[in-house]
Amino acid sequence: MSSPQRPDQPMIAPSILSADFANLAAEADAVRGSDWLHVDVMDAHFVPNLTLGLPIVESLLKATDIPLDCHLMIEDPKRWAPPYAEAGARNVTFHAEATNDPVSVAKDIRAAGALAGLSIKPGTDLEPYLEILREFDTLLVMSVEPGFGGQSFMPEVLDKVRTIRTRIDSGDLRLLVEIDGGINADTIAEAAEAGVDCFVAGSAVYGADDPAVAVEKLRAQALAARG
Numbered sequence: 001m002s003s004p005q006r007p008d009q010p011m012i013a014p015s016i017l018s019a020d021f022a023n024l025a026a027e028a029d030a031v032r033g034s035d036w037l038h039v040d041v042m043d044a045h046f047v048p049n050l051t052l053g054l055p056i057v058e059s060l061l062k063a064t065d066i067p068l069d070c071h072l073m074i075e076d077p078k079r080w081a082p083p084y085a086e087a088g089a090r091n092v093t094f095h096a097e098a099t100n101d102p103v104s105v106a107k108d109i110r111a112a113g114a115l116a117g118l119s120i121k122p123g124t125d126l127e128p129y130l131e132i133l134r135e136f137d138t139l140l141v142m143s144v145e146p147g148f149g150g151q152s153f154m155p156e157v158l159d160k161v162r163t164i165r166t167r168i169d170s171g172d173l174r175l176l177v178e179i180d181g182g183i184n185a186d187t188i189a190e191a192a193e194a195g196v197d198c199f200v201a202g203s204a205v206y207g208a209d210d211p212a213v214a215v216e217k218l219r220a221q222a223l224a225a226r227g
């Protein structure tokens with residue numbers, strides 16, 4: 001799979017962390033029209049929360065046509081990430097802080113047929129990773145501490161988005177820039193202005209009366225802000 005070009009329209013990826021876990025097929029259907037469905041995999045070690053794993057992702061893949069964007073907030077991604085790609089996830093993202101050899105994990109994910117994503121926590125510098133981003137298709141900039149939905153957006157992480165946007169726009173790198181945490185009607189515009197391509201949103205989508213309408217509204221806001 002070749003690295004994605006910048007999409008014409010901003011991408012919206014609802015986070016199922018804010019969905020009803022007993023009704024995930026219906027919750028996926030409730031956000032039809034989304035670009036990706038963001039699946040938060042947490043192991044209670046890398047982050048202080050436990051969510052779901054590969055068997056549920058395999059079931060979700062059968063239940064929805066929306067491409068799955070699996071965000072692995074787990075230890076030992078070298079061992080656990082490739083099976084998500086083999087199962088059919090579109091994008092498999094793991095954390096830079098969870099491995100000493102991110103390039104080897106990215107190669108395994110790509111070899112298994114998915115896009116490879118690198119995520120960095122709010123306090124992690126982008127600089128040390130700039131040179132390896134050629135091995136990745138997506139960069140997920142966390143705008144809250146990973147682990148829980150419903151937290152407040154941290155605008156200071158947008159400097160990292162601006163840095164990577166400049167490198168992409170100069171032709172130096174080709175990858176999608178994602179942001180995750182606290183994205184809603186009040187925060188999406190500044191993230192879009194900074195250069196984000198794909199917006200993960202949990203509570204702003206699943207907390208809305210009509211999640212599918214919330215997705216369209218967020219996309220329209222991001223498009224207007226991006227210009």
Ligand SMILES: O=C(CO)[C@@H](O)[C@H](O)COP(=O)(O)O
Pocket residue numbers: 015017018038040071144145146147148149150151180181182183200201202203204
């Ligand atoms: O990965 C995470 C949290 O670790 C996110 O995907 C959140 O689940 C997003 O939720 P909101 O901040 O949009 O409510």
